[in-house]
Amino acid sequence: MSVTAAKGFTAAGIAAGIKESGSPDLALVVNQGPRLAAAGVFTSNRVKAAPVLWSQQVLKGGQVSAVVLNSGGANACTGPGGFQDTHATAEKAAEVLGHSAGEIAVASTGLIGVRLPMDKLLPGIEKAAAGLSAHGGEKAAIAIKTTDTVHKTAVVQGDGWTVGGMAKGAGMLAPGLATMLVVLTTDADVDAAGLDAALRAATRTTFDRVDSDGCMSTNDTVLLLASGAAEVTPAQDAFAEAVRAVCDDLARQLIGDAEGASKDIRIEVINAATEDDAVEVGRSIARNNLLKCALHGEDPNWGRVLSAIGTTSAAFDPDKLNVAINDVWVCRNGSVGDDRDLVDMRYREVRITADLAEGAESAVIWANDLTADYVHENSAYSS
Amino acid sequence: MSVTAAKGFTAAGIAAGIKESGSPDLALVVNQGPRLAAAGVFTSNRVKAAPVLWSQQVLKGGQVSAVVLNSGGANACTGPGGFQDTHATAEKAAEVLGHSAGEIAVASTGLIGVRLPMDKLLPGIEKAAAGLSAHGGEKAAIAIKTTDTVHKTAVVQGDGWTVGGMAKGAGMLAPGLATMLVVLTTDADVDAAGLDAALRAATRTTFDRVDSDGCMSTNDTVLLLASGAAEVTPAQDAFAEAVRAVCDDLARQLIGDAEGASKDIRIEVINAATEDDAVEVGRSIARNNLLKCALHGEDPNWGRVLSAIGTTSAAFDPDKLNVAINDVWVCRNGSVGDDRDLVDMRYREVRITADLAEGAESAVIWANDLTADYVHENSAYSS
Numbered sequence: 001m002s003v004t005a006a007k008g009f010t011a012a013g014i015a016a017g018i019k020e021s022g023s024p025d026l027a028l029v030v031n032q033g034p035r036l037a038a039a040g041v042f043t044s045n046r047v048k049a050a051p052v053l054w055s056q057q058v059l060k061g062g063q064v065s066a067v068v069l070n071s072g073g074a075n076a077c078t079g080p081g082g083f084q085d086t087h088a089t090a091e092k093a094a095e096v097l098g099h100s101a102g103e104i105a106v107a108s109t110g111l112i113g114v115r116l117p118m119d120k121l122l123p124g125i126e127k128a129a130a131g132l133s134a135h136g137g138e139k140a141a142i143a144i145k146t147t148d149t150v151h152k153t154a155v156v157q158g159d160g161w162t163v164g165g166m167a168k169g170a171g172m173l174a175p176g177l178a179t180m181l182v183v184l185t186t187d188a189d190v191d192a193a194g195l196d197a198a199l200r201a202a203t204r205t206t207f208d209r210v211d212s213d214g215c216m217s218t219n220d221t222v223l224l225l226a227s228g229a230a231e232v233t234p235a236q237d238a239f240a241e242a243v244r245a246v247c248d249d250l251a252r253q254l255i256g257d258a259e260g261a262s263k264d265i266r267i268e269v270i271n272a273a274t275e276d277d278a279v280e281v282g283r284s285i286a287r288n289n290l291l292k293c294a295l296h297g298e299d300p301n302w303g304r305v306l307s308a309i310g311t312t313s314a315a316f317d318p319d320k321l322n323v324a325i326n327d328v329w330v331c332r333n334g335s336v337g338d339d340r341d342l343v344d345m346r347y348r349e350v351r352i353t354a355d356l357a358e359g360a361e362s363a364v365i366w367a368n369d370l371t372a373d374y375v376h377e378n379s380a381y382s383s
Numbered sequence: 384m385s386v387t388a389a390k391g392f393t394a395a396g397i398a399a400g401i402k403e404s405g406s407p408d409l410a411l412v413v414n415q416g417p418r419l420a421a422a423g424v425f426t427s428n429r430v431k432a433a434p435v436l437w438s439q440q441v442l443k444g445g446q447v448s449a450v451v452l453n454s455g456g457a458n459a460c461t462g463p464g465g466f467q468d469t470h471a472t473a474e475k476a477a478e479v480l481g482h483s484a485g486e487i488a489v490a491s492t493g494l495i496g497v498r499l500p501m502d503k504l505l506p507g508i509e510k511a512a513a514g515l516s517a518h519g520g521e522k523a524a525i526a527i528k529t530t531d532t533v534h535k536t537a538v539v540q541g542d543g544w545t546v547g548g549m550a551k552g553a554g555m556l557a558p559g560l561a562t563m564l565v566v567l568t569t570d571a572d573v574d575a576a577g578l579d580a581a582l583r584a585a586t587r588t589t590f591d592r593v594d595s596d597g598c599m600s601t602n603d604t605v606l607l608l609a610s611g612a613a614e615v616t617p618a619q620d621a622f623a624e625a626v627r628a629v630c631d632d633l634a635r636q637l638i639g640d641a642e643g644a645s646k647d648i649r650i651e652v653i654n655a656a657t658e659d660d661a662v663e664v665g666r667s668i669a670r671n672n673l674l675k676c677a678l679h680g681e682d683p684n685w686g687r688v689l690s691a692i693g694t695t696s697a698a699f700d701p702d703k704l705n706v707a708i709n710d711v712w713v714c715r716n717g718s719v720g721d722d723r724d725l726v727d728m729r730y731r732e733v734r735i736t737a738d739l740a741e742g743a744e745s746a747v748i749w750a751n752d753l754t755a756d757y758v759h760e761n762s763a764y765s766s
Binding site (some may be wrong): 046074078115293301311331377378 | 428429430431457459460461462464465494495496497498596597599600601670671672673676677679680682684685686687689690691692693694695699701702704714716717718719753754755757758759760761762763
């Protein structure tokens with residue numbers, strides 16, 4: 001159902017010829033209204049792709065009538081010419097759809113440092129517009145895939161309203177968002193400020209706590225569009241929770257499909273002095289290549305967890321740290337704990353609990369293991 | 384020649400039975416004087432192994448008469464019992480050598496979270512002491528190897544004096560020092576303060592700028608011992624340069640033997656506003672897994688360099704960044720530069736130059752590529 005689960009939206013996904021493979025590579029999502037409210041969150045990488053720079057400007061107005069998304073090229077590090085390409089994309093969509101270009105968001109994903117084939121992209125927008133449908137969400141989700149092995153969609157039903165969405169992303173996943181394009185839609189009648197509050201709260205504890213490979217992208221974009229077509233204004237709390245649930249679902253799908261991964265690693269940091277401490281420790285564990293290799297080898301190597309914790313500035317006493325792997329407390333008081341042979345590592349999900357023994361705050365970070373397949377996928381060709 | 388290149392030192396390396404393989408695993412380096420001056424630099428990881436905690440105390444006195452080093456176990460995260468093991472090691476060496484335990488430094492490397500087999504280690508000290516020789520430096524260097532494929536030594540001759548040393552380390556190499564044990568010796572007549580100044584200056588731009596895999600160890604130790612046996616007091620500048628040259632040589636050997644690596648990557652950041660900016664950007668590039676994979680695949684993927692620079696807080700304008708790979712400026716002004724097909728990637732050394740176009744400062748960081756062999760070596764067994 002994806003972005004067309006909510007009323008008031010149409011979508012399409014087509015093959016414009018941007019990808020040499022001929023696979024679908026262009027998606028269009030259109031808000032039919034009556035409301036055109038929108039909010040967006042973007043990569044915190046200071047090297048931002050042209051479509052990110054463009055869409056950040058568009059979102060300042062709080063109105064988005066359509067989103068054009070392409071795979072097959074990130075349009076990042078492409079200079080003034082690349083920015084003109086994004087502008088031309090928005091202008092073309094505006095012309096075809098009868099909207100203002102200033103209300104058209106653009107998102108791109110693929111190889112950095114290569115100009116987009118505009119001779120294929122611009123006709124593709126016409127083709128996509130001709131195929132717009134209230135059932136087009138699935139096709140749109142398929143068209144934004146790059147190295148994703150499956151397309152990712154999620155829907156949560158509210159009381160007379162719906163939040164749905166699609167996502168792509170399989171590598172370059174790290175805090176500050178990932179090489180990740182996400183479009184969420186709702187038919188709830190929520191203004192731009194309400195959308196923004198819900199979206200920022202949701203991404204902070206979902207997409208921002210996914211760290212597949214520690215690499216932050218130039219193109220990450222998460223958009224939330226409201227059509228108001230359900231003619232219901234939900235309580236902000238209920239709406240925010242629905243947005244969070246959809247983001248959480250999609251974030252887990254990103255981790256589950258990360259490049260070359262064989263393990264999904266849930267890192268929970270507990271009894272931290274502050275939430276920031278918990279997040280810092282969780283990210284440090286998530287990014288430790290030696291630990292990621294060990295977990296790939298089904299080795300509950302808790303020493304690598306401790307050495308990762310030791311590189312942070314979080315409050316802790318090394319002699320009070322406790323670490324559990326799959327609920328076996330293999331490290332107690334900074335030293336050898338229960339028998340590591342008790343840890344069952346056969347399953348895809350691995351749970352690490354790091355107890356800082358300092359306070360009452362906690363955070364969960366999701367990561368993946370590091371595998372020869374990841375190396376192969378990211379060394380065998382440019383991506 | 385190693386640690387016995389300088390006059391006034393004896394060393395030994397033997398198999399004490401700590402390693403199940405029966406390979407050499409215990410080294411002893413003894414300063415015969417007349418001077419017993421010493422300086423040390425240790426891991427900045429807040430989770431420190433017992434021998435690091437012990438040796439930090441020893442070094443406060445500025446005197447070291449001997450160093451006991453073992454491979455086959457890091458004695459990290461081993462609690463009060465582990466600290467007692469280190470203490471007993473120093474006491475045993477003191478007894479055998481006729482020195483005070485407070486002048487015996489201890490260093491360990493190997494698996495974290497496992498107690499050392501003291502029933503083998505203590506008799507090993509007697510055996511090593513019996514084998515001490517002014518030609519024992521090579522054997523000592525061999526005995527501290529873990530996953531190292533070769534032992535590492537270096538010597539620089541001054542005017543009537545010598546600085547020599549040995550190092551081990553092949554993984555968990557990152558700023559803040561590596562899983563790296565280094566012992567340097569000199570027969571120059573230099574006091575503890577002079578040794579300390581020379582050693583800190585040297586490690587700051589050598590071992591601290593090696594980043595094999597972004598993982599900081601619990602055990603890193605670099606010691607510099609002076610015997611004064613040459614009866615020459617060199618100018619501090621000349622001495623510091625000799626110490627720096629030996630550290631640089633050993634640091635390069637560590638990178639050249641890093642686990643699973645197929646490329647040595649020299650990252651030079653130029654025209655930075657400050658040296659700190661240059662180092663921050665260099666480390667960010669050095670730790671980017673996607674770039675490390677691309678370079679393994681001989682793909683000059685400069686977009687991944689830019690996205691790594693973009694995650695730093697260094698001063699730069701994204702539209703003024705230039706990047707060269709093996710001297711081809713593949714990125715100019717933040718966009719596509721010279722033809723990437725001109726980059727010859729066949730050799731082991733890869734040179735990345737990142738021009739921040741902000742100032743006049745620079746720094747060099749050495750790193751390695753990320754390979755399936757690295758994953759295998761760190762997932763197939765605990766290390």
